[in-house]
Amino acid sequence: MITPVLALASAAAFGLAGVLLRRALQHVTPLVAAVLSVTVTTAIIWLAAAATAPLSRLLTWRILPFVAAGLAAPGLGRLLFFVGVDRVGVARAASINSTTPLFAVVLAIAVLGERPPGRLLVGAACIVSGGLLLATRARHDAGWRRRDLAFPALGALSFAARDVISRWGLRDYREPLVAAAAAAGTSLVAMWLVAALAVRADRFRLRPAGLGYLALCGAAESLAYLTMWRALALADVSLVSPLVNAHSIVAVALAAVVLRDLERVTWRLGAAAGLIVAGVFVVLRSSAG
Numbered sequence: 001m002i003t004p005v006l007a008l009a010s011a012a013a014f015g016l017a018g019v020l021l022r023r024a025l026q027h028v029t030p031l032v033a034a035v036l037s038v039t040v041t042t043a044i045i046w047l048a049a050a051a052t053a054p055l056s057r058l059l060t061w062r063i064l065p066f067v068a069a070g071l072a073a074p075g076l077g078r079l080l081f082f083v084g085v086d087r088v089g090v091a092r093a094a095s096i097n098s099t100t101p102l103f104a105v106v107l108a109i110a111v112l113g114e115r116p117p118g119r120l121l122v123g124a125a126c127i128v129s130g131g132l133l134l135a136t137r138a139r140h141d142a143g144w145r146r147r148d149l150a151f152p153a154l155g156a157l158s159f160a161a162r163d164v165i166s167r168w169g170l171r172d173y174r175e176p177l178v179a180a181a182a183a184a185g186t187s188l189v190a191m192w193l194v195a196a197l198a199v200r201a202d203r204f205r206l207r208p209a210g211l212g213y214l215a216l217c218g219a220a221e222s223l224a225y226l227t228m229w230r231a232l233a234l235a236d237v238s239l240v241s242p243l244v245n246a247h248s249i250v251a252v253a254l255a256a257v258v259l260r261d262l263e264r265v266t267w268r269l270g271a272a273a274g275l276i277v278a279g280v281f282v283v284l285r286s287s288a289g
Contacts, residue, residue, distance in 0.1 A: 002234065003231050003234045003235040003239065003240065004239075004243055004283075006227045006228070006230050006231040006234075007227070007228065007231045007239075007240050007243035007244050008243055008246070008280070009223075009224075009227045010223075010224040010225075010227040010228040010231065010243075010244045010247075011224075011243060011244050011245065011246045011247040011250060012224075012247070012250050013220045013221070013223040013224035013227070013247075014220075014221065014224040014244070014247035014250070014251075015094065015247040015248070015249070015250025015251040015253075015254060016220045016250065016251075016254065017217045017218075017220035017221045017224060018085065018090045018093070018094050018247070018251040018254075019090055019251060019254040019255055019258060019259060020213050020214075020216050020217040020220060021033060021037070021082060021085055021090065021213070021214075021217045022085055022089070022090040022255070022259055023210070023213045023259075024210040024211075024213035024214045024217060025082070025085060025086050025210075026209075026210060027207050027209040027210030027213075028207055028210045028211075028214065029086075030079065030082035030083045030085070030086045031079065031082075031194070031195065031198055032195075033082050033210075033214055033217075034075065034078050034079040034082045034191060035191045035192065035194070035195045036211070036214045036215075036218065037078060037082075037214055037217055037218045037221060038074055038075050038078060038184070038187050038188055038191045038218075039188060039191075039192075039218070040214070040215060040217075040218025040219060040221075040222065041074060041184055041218050041221050041222045041225060042181075042184040042185060042187070042188040044218070044219065044222035044226075045177070045180050045181050045184045045222060045225060045226060046181050046184070046185070048177055048222075048226060049177040049178050049180065049181040052177050053175050053177060053178050055178070055181070057175055057178050058178060058181070058182055060173075062169065062172050062173040063169075063173065063178075063179070063182045064169075065165050065166070065168055065169030065173075066165075066166060066169050066173075066179040066180075066182040066183045066186075067182055067183070067186045068165055069161070069162045069165040069166045069169070069183045069186075070162075070182065070183035070184065070185065070186025070187045070190070071186060071187070071190060072158045072159070072161040072162045072165070073158045073159045073161070073162035073183075073187065074162075074183075074184065074187050074221070074225065075186075075187030075188070075190050075191040076155075076158050076187070076190070077155045077156075077158030077159045077162065078155070078187075078221075079155075079191070079194075080151050080152065080154045080155035080158060081093060081097055081151070081152050081155035083151040084096065084097070084148065084149070084151035084152030084155060085152075087145070087148040087151065088145075088148050088149060088151075088152070089255075090251050090255050090259065091248075091251060091252045091255045091256075092149070092152075093151075093152040094131075094152075094247060094248040094251035094252065095130075095131040095132070095133075095248045095251075095252065095272070096131060096132075096149050096152040096153050096156065097131075097152045097153075097155055097156050097159070097245070097247075097248065098127060098128060098130070098131030098156075098245045098246070098247070098248040098276070099128050099131055099132070099153065099156045099245075100156040100157075100159045100160045100163070100241060100244075100245045101124040101127055101128060101160075101238075101241040101242040101245050102124065102125075102128045102160075103156060103157050103160030103161075104159075104160035104163045104164060104237050104238070104241035105121065105124055105237070105238045105241065105242075107160055107161065107164040107237075108163075108164050108167070108236065108237040108238050108241075109238075111164055111168065112164060112167060112168055112236075112237065114236050114237065114238050116236065116238035116239070119282055120238055120239065120242070120282070120283055121238075122279075122282055123242055123278075123279040123280070123281070123282030123283035124238070124241075124242040124279065124283065125279070126275045126276065126278050126279030126282060127242050127245060127246055127275070127276050127279035127280065127283075128279075129275050129279075130248070130249070130271075130272040130274070130275030130276035130279065131245075131248050131272070131276070133271055133272040133275065159245075160241065162183070163232065163237050163240070163241050164237055166179065166183065166229065166232055167232050167236065167237045167240075170232060170233050174233065176229040176230050176232065176233035177226065177229065177230075179229065180225060180226060180229040184225070224244075224247075228240065228244050231243075231244070239283065242279065242280075242283050243280060243283055246276055246279070246280045248276065249272075249276045249277065252272075
């Protein structure tokens with residue numbers, strides 16, 4: 001049962017990070033937030049990797065899948081998600097981002113040949129359905145545009161690609177923390193290259209306000225990232241991804257309590273929360289059985 005515990009711990013940390021991010025975005029742009037967040041995450045992951053394994057284990061061709069995974073996430077996926085949070089709010093962005101299991105399971109079946117049991121697919125479908133319900137808009141709610149939901153959706157696809165590529169690589173490479181360091185390092189380089197281009201275009205402006213929230217956000221995402229990679233080293237994507245992406249219910253619950261001045265949480269939370277919790281329960285039963 002250690003794998004579900006790790007995956008759910010990752011979900012809780014990702015949910016907390018989303019709320020901290022929403023506060024930070026009052027003061028910085030999504031690009032600044034993504035670059036600094038990935039920087040903090042990478043630093044913490046590299047310290048954790050160095051403390052548990054020789055970094056010389058990076059010097060192998062088996063590390064290449066994780067370099068490829070790093071091009072998809074955390075950098076690109078996080079930037080797309082951050083833009084979504086900025087435009088539609090953390091509750092909706094996190095909910096749309098919870099469709100990651102749908103992409104991940106489909107890719108895992110097609111690429112890795114996984115054959116998840118029917119109950120696990122039902123659980124994943126419940127989590128995704130709950131996330132989509134959270135993203136519906138009432139007639140009187142005109143504070144955001146539906147087309148902006150494309151940003152967290154594309155972020156979900158990036159995270160799913162990361163999960164599948166990582167699981168494929170971890171079949172032959174049994175050092176999840178070192179693998180996570182390789183992926184995070186690749187994302188860090190890519191994000192700072194984007195930042196350099198933005199600076200030249202005068203679109204990368206850093207304001208001191210909000211840096212504390214970003215540091216805490218990066219720390220929470222580091223914890224989420226490390227526990228997720230450990231879970232992926234132990235079990236299939238079709239088990240880990242649905243549980244990790246139950247983070248939307250954590251984000252929505254926290255937003256309802258601490259972001260009342262920024263976001264309006266609707267009655268749809270009840271039904272959506274029920275679907276997500278039911279999905280997690282089904283996935284847990286499936287993994288136990």
